[in-house]
Amino acid sequence: MEITFEHVTHSYNADGPTASLGLDDVSLTIKDGLFTAIVGQTGSGKSTLVRHINALLKPTSGIVKIGSRVIDSETSNKNLKSLRKQVGMVFQFPESQLFEETVEKDIMFGPINFGATEDQAKESAQKMIQMVGLDESYLSKSPFDLSGGQMRRVAIAGVLASDPETIILDEPTAGLDPVGRQEIMDMFKGLQKNGKTIVLITHNMDDVANYADDVAVIHSGKLIANGLPKDIFNNNDLLKNDLLTLPKSAEFAKKLSQKGFSFSKLPITIDELGTEIKQQLNGD
Amino acid sequence: MxxxxxxxxxxxxxxxxxxxxxxxxxxxxxxxxxxxxxxxxxxxxxxxxxxxxxxxxxxxxxxxxxxxxxxxxxxxxxxxxxxxxxxxxxxxxxxxxxxxxxxxxxxxxxxxxxxxxxxxxxxxxTPIEISDSIESILKPLKRINFPVTQVALMLSIALRFVPLLVDETTKIMDAQRARGVDFGEGGLIKRIKSFVPILIPLFVSSFSIAYDLAIAMESRGYKDGEGRSKYRVLxxxxxxxxxxxxxxxxxxxxxxxxxx
Incomplete structure (x- = not known):
């Protein structure tokens, strides 16, 4: 499903004296089947942007197209279920959405709301708990007895259980340990390889370099850059103005270039960096 | 109002x-x-x-x-x-x-x-000004051992929690909406039921916020509010x-x- 923003502006409390602009004339295409990263400082409008994709927010002006659905300021709040089934959303600290008595019931909550039968939902719960790296014995536990990291995984399973075509992730790994973070990110990359569209909000530039096919940079409600990760991380204007930081590999390459190495384009992943160093050392 | x-x-x-x-x-x-x-x-x-x-x-x-x-x-x-x-x-x-x-x-x-x-x-x-005035007005009751400062602190914490809980509610509602809950749809029983997925997470997070706040206050040396100075002076x-x-x-x- 391709997602298109056309001149989308969103203003919070539009009529009140405390109106503030969340998005300012954003036009952006999120391509079908790609892994798109959205980066930007805290409060820049990243979360506001993605909440338009499943119509939790509606544009004040402009339109958002999600597949064949068009959302504008006039769109009614009813009949949004089919859209929300297609677009799954993992919020920041999603563990705060858990409420059921057992993990299984909580994972089944989404599918049943979207019209699945009890059996289908159960089957889905069994599949999803394994996908997020927990075994089936967790299904009968109370979600409130789990550790923070396990709760996070259950919450993510609860979103994935409805089998959405597009998955929106708002800093899904914030606060997780490094191993857990990599497992979760690898799982999302795997989902993308199976045909899902992924949209990831993140502050971690290494995740952008390692997983994303496309990057959008948001700054005070405006889209200021959009392109391939390697192009974005070589955009000196963005880096100079502190609108973006470099992934570790690019940071390392930069230091190497002060010691005599030369890179036409900064390598952004460890593999790229390794290949470059090998070539340059052998070339000497 | x-x-x-x-x-x-x-x-x-x-x-x-x-x-x-x-x-x-x-x-x-x-x-x-x-x-x-x-x-x-x-x-x-x-x-x-x-x-x-x-x-x-x-x-x-x-x-x-x-x-x-x-x-x-x-x-x-x-x-x-x-x-x-x-x-x-x-x-x-x-x-x-x-x-x-x-x-x-x-x-x-x-x-x-x-x-x-x-x-x-x-x-x-502002609500905080009102709570400050209540504290100031109640001050004479200290003589009869009425815990004026504690009551004032409770008032201002309660006021501080209002926007926090509003934010938290919006966030949880959004998360459950994204999982297919339709608030205000269907019959009365269904509507009441649709609030369970909000209330339970809200309780859980209120307790954890309150607990964190208590620890944060104690670690900054709060004891019983006696002898506290004021940032906003009336x-x-x-x-x-x-x-x-x-x-x-x-x-x-x-x-x-x-x-x-």
Whole structure:
């Protein structure tokens, strides 16, 4: 499903004296089947942007197209279920959405709301708990007895259980340990390889370099850059103005270039960096 | 009543303690008015205060909205059920008379005066200023070992939690909406049921926020609130004295206009 923003502006409390602009004339295409990263400082409008994709927010002006659905300021709040089934959303600290008595019931909550039968939902719960790296014995536990990291995984399973075509992730790994973070990110990359569209909000530039096919940079409600990760991380204007930081590999390459190495384009992943160093050392 | 509206005018700069007490005082003297002249005087006073606040009159009209049905009900009740010796119209238990009309007009005026003046207080005074004034007003009760500082702290923490819980509720509602919950759809039972997925997470997070706050306060040395200094210092100025004198003047004229 391709997602298109056309001149989308969103203003919070539009009529009140405390109106503030969340998005300012954003036009952006999120391509079908790609892994798109959205980066930007805290409060820049990243979360506001993605909440338009499943119509939790509606544009004040402009339109958002999600597949064949068009959302504008006039769109009614009813009949949004089919859209929300297609677009799954993992919020920041999603563990705060858990409420059921057992993990299984909580994972089944989404599918049943979207019209699945009890059996289908159960089957889905069994599949999803394994996908997020927990075994089936967790299904009968109370979600409130789990550790923070396990709760996070259950919450993510609860979103994935409805089998959405597009998955929106708002800093899904914030606060997780490094191993857990990599497992979760690898799982999302795997989902993308199976045909899902992924949209990831993140502050971690290494995740952008390692997983994303496309990057959008948001700054005070405006889209200021959009392109391939390697192009974005070589955009000196963005880096100079502190609108973006470099992934570790690019940071390392930069230091190497002060010691005599030369890179036409900064390598952004460890593999790229390794290949470059090998070539340059052998070339000497 | 309304929510605080940032602004800058004489009413904003009055000491919140004075504003708080005088608002209650005014609500009290509204019940002394008993003829056209005295109601007109009080209305003129309220409109003058509204004018001084430099707040758009629309916000005061908005303050009437939540109690609109209550006002309508009370006025109609007075209009139709006031007993009278010379009714204009009479049917069954209903009586329409001149006296009834006058009484319902007075009741209506009372509502308007009380709501406007309390809206003026809430629009021009932040909740934290109100809680500070309550603390300051309750101070004499310390003598009888009433825990004034603790009560004031509870008040300000409760106020601080309001926006926090509103944010948390919005967040949880969004998360459950994204999982296919439709709030306000289906029958009554289904609607009530749809609040369970909000209330449980809200309870869980309120407890964890409260727990974190308690630890944060203790680690910064909070013990029982004794001897705490204030960041916001309330200061009583000449304009506050003048407001009180003005209020006394109003009361004297009111008692003068009142018919016995």
């Amino acid at each position: 309304g929510r605080y509206l940032p602004g800058d005018s004489l009413i904003y700069h009055l000491d919140p303690r004075g504003k708080f007490l005088l608002t209650f005082y005014f609500v009290g003297i509204v019940f002394f008015a008993n003829n056209v002249a005295s109601y007109a005087l009080l209305l003129a006073f309220v409109l003058f205060a509204v004018y001084l606040s430099k707040i758009n009159f629309g916000f005061f009209i908005k303050g009437l909205k939540p109690v609109f049905w209550l006002i309508l009900f009370t006025v109609i009740l007075q209009l139709l059920f006031t007993p009278s010796n010379n009714p204009i119209w009479h049917w069954g238990i209903f009586t329409l008379s001149k006296e009834g009309m006058v009484i319902s007009a007075y009741i209506f005026m009372r509502f308007i005066l009380i709501i406007f003046i309390s809206t003026l207080l809430t629009l021009t005074t 200061s009583w100025a000449r304009r506050d004295n003048l407001t009180i004198i003005f209020m006394i003047g109003l009361t004297i004229i009111l008692l003068f206009l009142r018919s016995y």
